[in-house]
Amino acid sequence: MHVAVLGAGYAGVAVTRKLESRLPPEVDITLVNEGADHVLVHEIHRAIRRPAVADAVSVPLVDLLDRAELVVDRVDDIDAEAGRAELASGDAVEWDYGAVCLGSETAYYGIDGLREHGTPLKSLDDAAAIREEFLDVVAEGDRAVVGGAGLSGVQVAGELAALAREEGAAGPDDVEVKLVEQLEEVAPNFPANFRRAVRDQLEERGVSVETGTTVERVTDDRLVTDAGEIAYDQLVWTGGIAGDDALDGDRPVVRADLRLTDRTFALGDAARVVDADGEAVPASASAAVREAETAAENVARLVEHDRADDDDFAPRLARYRFDVPGWLVSVGDGAVAQLGPTVLTGVAARASKASVGAGYLTGVGAVDRAIDLVEEELL
Incomplete structure (x- = not known):
């Protein structure tokens, strides 16, 4: 019997490690x-200002696996019903049970004009490109615009503003960092007190925030919006997510058991998950890791049932219920943390942010990377 996991982001690594311990040898x-490393995507914004952080947030996959075979290749196409994936090399992977964890684009x-002119932040290479271009912006006293004020956009804007100060810019008169959002609030999908704290942190650090603004067209030097034109010298785009090309850009809807077909599960950013309470689950690293627990348990139950050659009823599958203790976002050298109804900023929020990343790395066995990340976050 063969189980395949496609993608080694948070969901893919977590479900693979759980399957290694739960499935019989x-x-x-x-x-x-596609790559040989597991990258902490929620921390790559740090590499814009601190290139050395790339080593702390990237872990060789071979160091995280016990008995799973690692295939470094790009998934080009998936037939979830048939249990088969076509790879860029021309090879194929087939499975009795599989998990699609390809993340998002x-x-x-x-x-x-947006794709041509806007730089995304999905990889460490993207972070390096953003840094290089922004240093030119600082040198010329120009403007950088970040499109999309979700957590990723907030973190990018915060890093750029901090980098500008470190490079000698005295304030917005020297170089401007502007954050543009279609909806009326920054961090629009989060509670009101969290949103207010995030906006305060951005404005304290000199980030210009423009909400309620829809981008309609992009040229090589300006955004054409429903509220007028916004000139820019650098454009970073973090305005939303789509499915992987192997899924034709789609993020299929899965219910609480995370089952896409009889033999294939989908989780993490690769899917739009509806939990056991009928609630849509936000795309996040914390949700992906918790979904992996449910997916691994369900694969293990199905494998056990098949190996027993039991013709009785199929096993009852576990159901995922979205429940995370809070939310965290860094804003340059600051941070905002929401733990239950309480919102923290300052040192307490920074410590919470650092501890979550370090705790995750320790949990997957990358203790040395965890120490490096804490040093980068707090020192």
Whole structure:
């Protein structure tokens, strides 16, 4: 019997490690990922200002796996019903049970010129490109615009503003960092007190915030919006997510058991998950890791049932219920943390942010990377 996991982000690594311990040794496990490293995507904004952080947030996958076979290749196409994926190399992977954990791509919404002129933040290479271009912006006293004020956009804007100060810019008169959002609030999908704290942190750090503004078209030096034109010298786009190309850009809806088909599960950013309470689950690292627990348990139950050659009723599957203790976002050298109804800023929020990332790395066995990340976050 063969179990395959496609993608080694938070969901993919977590479900693979759980399957290694839960499935009998006779069951083969394969993890397919385009790169050889597991990257903490929620921390890559740090590499814009601190390139050395790339080492702390990137872990070789071979160091995280016990018995799963690692295949470094890009998934080009998936037939979830048949249990088969076509790879860029021309090879294919087939499975009895599989998990699609390919994460997401940047959404451009068909906006004319946006893909050509906006730099996304989905990889460490993107972070390096953003840094290089922004240093030119600082040198010329120009303007950088970040499109999309979700957590990723907030973190990018915060890093750029902090980098500008470190490079000698005295304030917005020297170089401007502007954050543009279609909805009326920054961090629009979060509670009101969290949103207010995030906006305060941005404005304290000199980030210009423009909400309620829809981008309609992009040229090489300006955003054409429903509220007028916004000139820019650098454009970073973090305005939303779409499915992986192997899924034709779609993020299929899965219910609380995370089952996409009889033999294939989908979780993390690769899917739009509806939990056991009928609530849509926000795309986040914390949700992906918790979904992996449910997916691994369900695969293990199905494998056990099949190996027993039991013709009785199929096993009852576990159901995922969205429940996270809070939310965290960094804003340059500051941070905002929401723990239950309480919102924290300052040192307490920074410490919470650092501890979550370090705790995750420690949990997957990358203790040395955890120490490095804490040093980068707090020192």
